[in-house]
Amino acid sequence: MSEIASEGNETRIEISGVGKRYGNLQVFKDVNLTFNEREIVTIVGPSGCGKTTLLRCIDGLLPVSEGTIAIDGQTITEPREGVSMVFQHFGLFPWKTVRHNVGYGLKLAGAPKTEIDEKVPYYTKLVGLEGFEDSYPYQLSGGMQQRCGLARALAMEPSVLLMDEPFAAVDAQTREILQFELLNIWSMRPMTMIFVTHSIEEAVLMGDRVVVLRGRPSSVFEIIDVNLPAPRDRSTLSHPRFSELREHVWGTLMDEARAAEFELN
Ligand SMILES: Nc1ncnc2c1ncn2[C@@H]1O[C@H](COP(=O)(O)OP(=O)(O)O)[C@@H](O)[C@H]1O
Numbered sequence: 239m240s241e242i243a244s245e246g247n248e249t250r251i252e253i254s255g256v257g258k259r260y261g262n263l264q265v266f267k268d269v270n271l272t273f274n275e276r277e278i279v280t281i282v283g284p285s286g287c288g289k290t291t292l293l294r295c296i297d298g299l300l301p302v303s304e305g306t307i308a309i310d311g312q313t314i315t316e317p318r319e320g321v322s323m324v325f326q327h328f329g330l331f332p333w334k335t336v337r338h339n340v341g342y343g344l345k346l347a348g349a350p351k352t353e354i355d356e357k358v359p360y361y362t363k364l365v366g367l368e369g370f371e372d373s374y375p376y377q378l379s380g381g382m383q384q385r386c387g388l389a390r391a392l393a394m395e396p397s398v399l400l401m402d403e404p405f406a407a408v409d410a411q412t413r414e415i416l417q418f419e420l421l422n423i424w425s426m427r428p429m430t431m432i433f434v435t436h437s438i439e440e441a442v443l444m445g446d447r448v449v450v451l452r453g454r455p456s457s458v459f460e461i462i463d464v465n466l467p468a469p470r471d472r473s474t475l476s477h478p479r480f481s482e483l484r485e486h487v488w489g490t491l492m493d494e495a496r497a498a499e500f501e502l503n
């Protein structure tokens with residue numbers, strides 16, 4: 239672990255005994271997790287295990303059915319300042335330009351125009367969209383649309399960034415570029431990042447810790463300390479520990495997929 243990560247790295251988010259039901263469907267139960275001040279925790283699990291639901295609960299958009307989620311000691315009951323989310327399907331307004339999409343959260347939060355005029359160009363440039371300020375989402379590739387979604391979240395200068403499979407809808411090469419760019423942006427201003435994915439490789443590549451969700455209802459099956467050297471880059475993908483962890487998580491999730499197949503039969 240790097241010096242920065244271990245120094246004063248206090249718990250920010252505490253999930254205690256959390257369960258979520260939609261009517262009769264118990265999606266997850268008895269989830270206990272903590273997230274620290276400056277770390278990237280990836281959450282991996284099969285489709286439908288409740289990853290999006292869990293992020294929405296942390297964001298305060300959905301109430302939990304059991305247990306509590308607290309940020310900085312305060313139980314979450316509604317969305318709060320300092321927490322931003324990046325959505326799987328970009329969540330951009332098609333009728334707004336890049337500039338206005340990036341500035342949307344700031345405007346909604348009542349930021350003064352001077353602040354918006356300063357932050358929007360800064361974050362637009364940071365994500366590599368300089369020159370596209372007046373473009374509409376339909377004029378952008380999927381990767382660029384997600385850069386825009388990321389800039390909108392970063393412009394809020396969140397201390398907690400929630401990412402829901404942010405790169406699932408972009409092609410493989412773009413995805414890899416965005417993964418490393420995001421790690422680079424994070425290292426300039428480390429925060430608590432919770433990154434949900436169904437990709438085992440992405441979970442191991444991006445995470446300081448990987449949380450594996452499993453079961454129906456799902457629950458935390460394992461928490462893995464990744465301990466891969468920083469900075470993570472393309473060479474990480476051929477690191478022996480990377481392969482070891484990927485195979486380990488793969489084995490865990492395949493057991494479950496096989497069990498599910500037998501149940502269906
Ligand atoms: N608003 C909802 N009402 C009822 N069921 C839902 C709702 N949202 C999600 N679900 C169900 O809850 C389960 C978990 O969904 P979700 O959190 O989207 O999983 P994941 O993100 O891991 O794919 C799924 O079975 C899904 O169909």
Ligand SMILES: [Mg+2]
Nearest residue numbers: 289290291403
């Ligand atoms: Mg989801």
